[in-house]
Amino acid sequence: MKMKKVIATVLASAMVFSLAACGGGDSAGSQSAGSTTESNTDTQTAETGSTEQKEQTEQASGGVELEVVTTFAGNDGNAKNYKTYYQQWEAETGNKVVDMSATADDTFKIRVVTDFETGSEPDVLFFFNGADANSFIEAGKVVSIEDIRAEYPDYASNMSDGRIPVSLVDNKAYAVPVNGIWEAMFVNTEVLDAAGVAMPGADYTWAQFEADCQKIKDAGYTPIAAALGDIPHYWWEFAIFNHTTTENHLTIPESASDEIGQGWVAAMEDIKALYEAGYFPDNTLSAKDDETFAMFVEGKAAFLLDGSWKVNGIVSACQSDPDDVSTLDTEKLSKFDVTYVPAKDSRKASDLLGGLTSGYYITKKAWDDPAKRAAAVDFVSYMTSDEIVPIFAQHAASALNSAPEVDESMMNELQIKSLKMMAGCTSITGVVQDLFQGESRVPTFDGMPEIVTGKVDAVDAVQEGLDIYYSTN
Numbered sequence: 001m002k003m004k005k006v007i008a009t010v011l012a013s014a015m016v017f018s019l020a021a022c023g024g025g026d027s028a029g030s031q032s033a034g035s036t037t038e039s040n041t042d043t044q045t046a047e048t049g050s051t052e053q054k055e056q057t058e059q060a061s062g063g064v065e066l067e068v069v070t071t072f073a074g075n076d077g078n079a080k081n082y083k084t085y086y087q088q089w090e091a092e093t094g095n096k097v098v099d100m101s102a103t104a105d106d107t108f109k110i111r112v113v114t115d116f117e118t119g120s121e122p123d124v125l126f127f128f129n130g131a132d133a134n135s136f137i138e139a140g141k142v143v144s145i146e147d148i149r150a151e152y153p154d155y156a157s158n159m160s161d162g163r164i165p166v167s168l169v170d171n172k173a174y175a176v177p178v179n180g181i182w183e184a185m186f187v188n189t190e191v192l193d194a195a196g197v198a199m200p201g202a203d204y205t206w207a208q209f210e211a212d213c214q215k216i217k218d219a220g221y222t223p224i225a226a227a228l229g230d231i232p233h234y235w236w237e238f239a240i241f242n243h244t245t246t247e248n249h250l251t252i253p254e255s256a257s258d259e260i261g262q263g264w265v266a267a268m269e270d271i272k273a274l275y276e277a278g279y280f281p282d283n284t285l286s287a288k289d290d291e292t293f294a295m296f297v298e299g300k301a302a303f304l305l306d307g308s309w310k311v312n313g314i315v316s317a318c319q320s321d322p323d324d325v326s327t328l329d330t331e332k333l334s335k336f337d338v339t340y341v342p343a344k345d346s347r348k349a350s351d352l353l354g355g356l357t358s359g360y361y362i363t364k365k366a367w368d369d370p371a372k373r374a375a376a377v378d379f380v381s382y383m384t385s386d387e388i389v390p391i392f393a394q395h396a397a398s399a400l401n402s403a404p405e406v407d408e409s410m411m412n413e414l415q416i417k418s419l420k421m422m423a424g425c426t427s428i429t430g431v432v433q434d435l436f437q438g439e440s441r442v443p444t445f446d447g448m449p450e451i452v453t454g455k456v457d458a459v460d461a462v463q464e465g466l467d468i469y470y471s472t473n
Contacts, residue, residue, distance in 0.1 A: 063096070064095045064096070064371050064372055065095070065098060066095065066096070066097055066098065066122075066366070066375055066379060067098045067100060067123045068086070068097050068098065068099055068100065068101070068123065068124045068125075068126075068379070069100045069101060069102070069112065069115075069122040069124075069125050069127070070082060070101040070126035070127075071102070071103065071104035071108070071358065072101050072126065073101040073102050074102070076103070076309060076312070077309065077312025077315075078179075078312075078392050079101075081391055081392055082101070082383075082392075085382070085383060085388055085391075086099065086379075089378075089379060089383070093378065095375050095379075097379070100122060104128075109128070109132050112127060113132075113135055113136065116135065116136040116139065116141050117135070121136070121141060121363050121365055123362070123363055123365060123366035123372055123376050124360060124363070124366065124376050124380060125142070125360070125361045125363060126178075126358060126359065126360050126361075127175070127361060128357055128358050128434070129165045129174070129175040129177075129357060129358060129359050130168070130357065130435065130437075131168060131434055131435050131437040132434070132437065133167065133175070133361075134167070134168060134169050134437075137167050137169045137174060138169050140364060141363060141364050141365070142361045142362065142363050142364060143174070143362050143363070143364055143367045144172045144174050145164065145172075145173045145176065146173070148377060152377050152381075154381075155176075155377060155380075155381060156176045156380075156384065158384070158385065158400060158401055158402075159176065159399040159400060159401065160401050161173070163356065163399035164176065164177060164359075165177065165356055165359070168435075174359075174361055175358065175359025175360060175361050176359045176360045176380055176384045177356040177358065177359040177384075177398070177399045178358070178359065178360070178383070178389055178392045178393065178398065179356075179389070179392045179394075179398055180354060180355060180356045180393070181307050181308050181354050181357055182308045182352050182353070182422065182425075182428065183234060183237070183238070183306065183307045183308070183341075183352065183353045183431075184305075184306075184308075184338050184339065184352055184421060185200070185303055185304070185305050185338065185339050185340065186296070186303070186304040186305075186306060186310060186336060186337070187199065187303060187304075187337045187338065188296055188299055188302055188304075188335060188336060189336065189337050190299050190335040191216065191299060191300075191301065191302040194219055194221065195212075195215045195216040195218070195219035195221060195302070196215060196219070197212045197215050197216060197302070199337060199339065200212070200339045200340065200349075201339065201340070201349075202340055202349055202424050203349060204339065204340055204341075204342045204343065205342060205343055205344070205349070206242065206270075206342045206343060206344040208342065209342035210274075212302075213274070213277065213279040213302075213303075214277070214279075216302045217278060217279060221301065221302060222279075222280070222282075222295060222301040222302070223280075223301070223302050223303060224274065224279050224280050224281075224302070224303050224305075225281065225292040225293060225301035225302075225304045226280055226284060226292055226305065227281075227284055227288055227289045227291065227292045228271070228275065228280060228284045228285055228449060228452060229285040229286055229287065229448065229449045230289050231289040232271070232444075232445055233433060233445065234305040234306060234307075235271050236268075236271070236448070237353060237431050237432065237433055238305065238341045239267035239268070239270045239271050240264055240267040240432065241347060241353065241429070242267065242343060242344035242345060242347050243262075243263030243264070243266045243267050243344070243345060244260060244263050245347070246347075246351055246427050246429045248260060249429050249430075249432055250429070250430055250432050250435065252432070252435060252466070252469060253466060254466070254470075255463060255466060256460075256462040256463040256466060261462060261463075261466065264462045268444060268458035268461065269458050270344070271448070271451070271452060272451060272452045272454070272458065275452035275453075276452070281295060281301065285453070293313065297314060297317040297318075297336075299335075305341060307354075308354070308418065311338075311415060311418055314333070314414060315333060315412055318332040318336075328412065330412075330413065333413055334413055336414055336417075337417050338414070338417055338418050338421050339421060340421070340424075340425075348426050348427075350424055350426040350427075351425070351426055351427045351429065352422075352425045352427070352428055352429070353428070353429055353430070353431050354428045354429075354431075355428065355430045355431070356398075357431075357434070360380045360383065360384060362377065362380060363376075386400060394411070394415070436465070439472070440465050440466070440468045440469035440472070441465060442465070442468070443456075443461040443462070443464040443468070444461050444462060444465050447461050
């Protein structure tokens, strides 16, 4: 069996487009949070732009009801933005959005896939554009951008085609992206100060990280906020990235014994070493992710490995009313920072993970309904317009042809710190777990507690996952 090298076009594009300042660009960072969300949603009004698009808006008007599912829900910082703008679209067109959005987790992914399998899919879906979407793309249940443009030439024309991710199934683009993501390490500087640890920088090594973790532990704090029995995803990914390269990180190894496979095994052993050293919470194998996040924001843990969307959660945790940005405690927020994930081997700490991982799909179900077809096209065009995308993306990445300038005066302190962190990044690579899907991940994701406690050997866990992967792909 030859090594199966999977080129994740859907994510590899992340290495091509500018993530604000990664290497000197001007539009990267976290999603909107704090005052930015409120000020924009109160003042911005979206325009559809071209004459053709305005004509489509008129055609799409008339009381059409669209079922829409997105991930803009729960603690997602853009949940309010989404509600504001779909309601604005409703008011302008006379159409109705039946919002069935939910927090993006594995349960949500399963629900979406199941809905397609049972014929219960929505009309418009904001969803991941990696392997999670393969099943319904293979089944022909969503419409490609190419096919939509055959009837609506201006569809997504404000986006750079080279930045719109394509499917692994047929190399066609289906999802119109809004904002990108990055993953990095958040820091509670109050804990670092108490432990006498300096803020990590762009040259942060794994050895320095382990030494700092010991100092933090000795000072009576938990070094790493993570629920290994619930969400080991980020540590799994970066630990592997520490043993691969930007060129081969998206390659699925043939076995646990080949060069890349050995890197995966070494990654699991690195996490196990951190666990054995007592650097995770005492209840890391039984705790939920929100519990360990609470430890971090409450000043009980120093480091949190997560994505750009977590900026919003941290900001909300610094508000006396999580839903009211005017209650933000700026002094409390100033004690949080974001930096690079400690590096090992050839990887630079400033090499990050990220990409344009989600976008709006129009389903075949809506496309085959003449009234819903026009309304769905208009809805997606509205929500991905030059005026609205920057409100969602803020200082994160987008696929817009004309990237908006970043106004730091509209950002809170943690957003600005995120922007500065991204200004020093040296590369952006897609995440391999988006390719290594479903049951393949169970031995090392669900099985992480067994690996770190030594009940299952890392080699066996990795090999089991690879066996499942190759038996289903």
